[in-house]
Amino acid sequence: MEEKLVKSYRITQPGFSMMNLMKDICEGFLEVGTNTIHDDIVSCADAHSSPVAPKEWETHDLTNSERSKNNLALDDLKSSTSRSTVIVQKQHFPHDILSSTYYIDDITRGEEDLEISLINDLNNGQHPMFKYIPRNITYHRAHAKVAFSSISDDNCCSNCFGDCLSSEIRCACADNTGGKFAYLPGGIVKEEFLEDFILMNCSPHQKNLCYCEECPLERSKDSCLSGTCNGHLVRKFIKECWYKCGCAQGCGNRIVLRRVHRLQVFMTPEGKGWGLRTLEDLPKGAFVCEYVGEILTHMELSERNSLNTGKKNTYSVLLDAGWSTKRVLKDEETLCLDATFYGNVARFINHSCDNANLVGIPVEVETPGHHYYHLAFFTSRKVDALEELTRDYGIDFSDHTHLVNAFRCCCGSQFCRDKKA
Numbered sequence: 077m078e079e080k081l082v083k084s085y086r087i088t089q090p091g092f093s094m095m096n097l098m099k100d101i102c103e104g105f106l107e108v109g110t111n112t113i114h115d116d117i118v119s120c121a122d123a124h125s126s127p128v129a130p131k132e133w134e135t136h137d138l139t140n141s142e143r144s145k146n147n148l149a150l151d152d153l154k155s156s157t158s159r160s161t162v163i164v165q166k167q168h169f170p171h172d173i174l175s176s177t178y179y180i181d182d183i184t185r186g187e188e189d190l191e192i193s194l195i196n197d198l199n200n201g202q203h204p205m206f207k208y209i210p211r212n213i214t215y216h217r218a219h220a221k222v223a224f225s226s227i228s229d230d231n232c233c234s235n236c237f238g239d240c241l242s243s244e245i246r247c248a249c250a251d252n253t254g255g256k257f258a259y260l261p262g263g264i265v266k267e268e269f270l271e272d273f274i275l276m277n278c279s280p281h282q283k284n285l286c287y288c289e290e291c292p293l294e295r296s297k298d299s300c301l302s303g304t305c306n307g308h309l310v311r312k313f314i315k316e317c318w319y320k321c322g323c324a325q326g327c328g329n330r331i332v333l334r335r336v337h338r339l340q341v342f343m344t345p346e347g348k349g350w351g352l353r354t355l356e357d358l359p360k361g362a363f364v365c366e367y368v369g370e371i372l373t374h375m376e377l378s379e380r381n382s383l384n385t386g387k388k389n390t391y392s393v394l395l396d397a398g399w400s401t402k403r404v405l406k407d408e409e410t411l412c413l414d415a416t417f418y419g420n421v422a423r424f425i426n427h428s429c430d431n432a433n434l435v436g437i438p439v440e441v442e443t444p445g446h447h448y449y450h451l452a453f454f455t456s457r458k459v460d461a462l463e464e465l466t467r468d469y470g471i472d473f474s475d476h477t478h479l480v481n482a483f484r485c486c487c488g489s490q491f492c493r494d495k496k497a
């Protein structure tokens with residue numbers, strides 16, 4: 077064997093020994109292994125070696141087209157993540173209990189002004205399977221057309237300049253928010269507006285509901301006969317300035333298209349899967365993030381759900397704040413946002429039955445009319461750094477017709493509405 081090696085590799089060193097070569101190779105391997113253990117940091121290839129999906133992904137049974145779409149997104153995600161820093165700290169190695177921290181420094185891959193990190197120091201749940209997008213994108217049939225021609229003078233303040241909030245003259249954008257601006261300088265929603273929004277979102281009493289003549293939710297059900305509308309929460313809108321307005325980019329009435337606070341996705345200890353928290357103290361009324369996803373018609377969402385073996389989607393919200401109209405809405409006007417495959421950080425916000433610290437406010441920016449709008453989350457009270465950010469999904473846990481799949485609620489509140497919890 078030694079002779080064969082000497083010949084084939086033209087080894088000229090006198091006294092060459094195959095045994096010594098094997099010994100050197102083994103020692104080399106051992107040294108590399110020992111360094112990795114002491115380094116506390118291993119490569120991201122290691123981090124991906126046995127990804128374990130949180131329960132939502134395991135139960136999401138995809139159709140072929142969705143699966144290939146999802147795989148594409150995941151391939152992209154994996155390759156992009158390997159470009160960013162993934163640090164896995166091994167505290168006990170190589171014993172049977174492998175306690176690890178999974179950390180990604182920026183899940184947005186540079187799409188946002190501020191990085192958003194993700195951390196799991198609880199279990200081996202790794203990559204959330206989705207692709208980060210910073211703005212809503214139409215999937216197919218949804219009518220969310222942005223056109224300058226559709227914005228009339230009543231819907232923008234083309235004669236303004238500088239900062240509308242500090243102007244003496246009330247402009248068209250203020251007129252659209254009940255004659256006043258909703259924001260204080262610094263982007264905080266005024267107390268009077270915020271309390272109204274909180275009341276409307278959090279008290280699903282009869283007086284806060286409006287009823288459609290022909291409800292799009294009923295229309296999308298299999299039955300040929302449309303049932304009666306169960307009601308939609310009445311909500312006020314904020315109107316913001318936009319490109320067609322004359323004011324400056326830094327105008328105090330332009331908030332939701334900005335990214336302002338440091339946030340982190342983390343694995344929740346209560347078993348809710350991933351959650352979102354703030355890394356800094358937030359005052360009451362502060363803008364946190366917008367709900368971003370694919371813009372679908374309600375019919376398209378129902379089709380996705382039925383392709384998904386009837387399981388309801390977890391990452392969708394209805395844009396139904398303008399459904400009070402007497403006019404029968406066309407399918408392309410009944411919109412929702414689905415952040416299952418494409419979305420932003422808001423997809424990680426968990427539900428709280430009581431004491432949620434975020435409130436969702438409809439914000440009109442670049443499209444007049446209320447069938448498409450931005451759903452922006454603001455703090456409903458002061459929030460401390462590292463506190464989880466939650467919103468009330470408005471779920472009636474006994475109503476199985478609700479848009480979002482019912483789950484066993486772990487919000488921990490004494491007023492939890494899930495009687496099974």
Ligand SMILES: C[S@@+](CC[C@H](N)C(=O)[O-])C[C@H]1O[C@@H](n2cnc3c(N)ncnc32)[C@H](O)[C@@H]1O
Pocket residue numbers: 130132204347348349350351390391423424425426427428481483484485486487
């Ligand atoms: C929009 S996602 C929120 C992010 C999700 N936790 C994740 O890991 O991606 C909604 C899902 O989160 C979980 N969830 C949200 N709030 C919860 C709660 N209060 N209790 C238990 N699970 C919750 C449920 O599985 C729900 O279907």
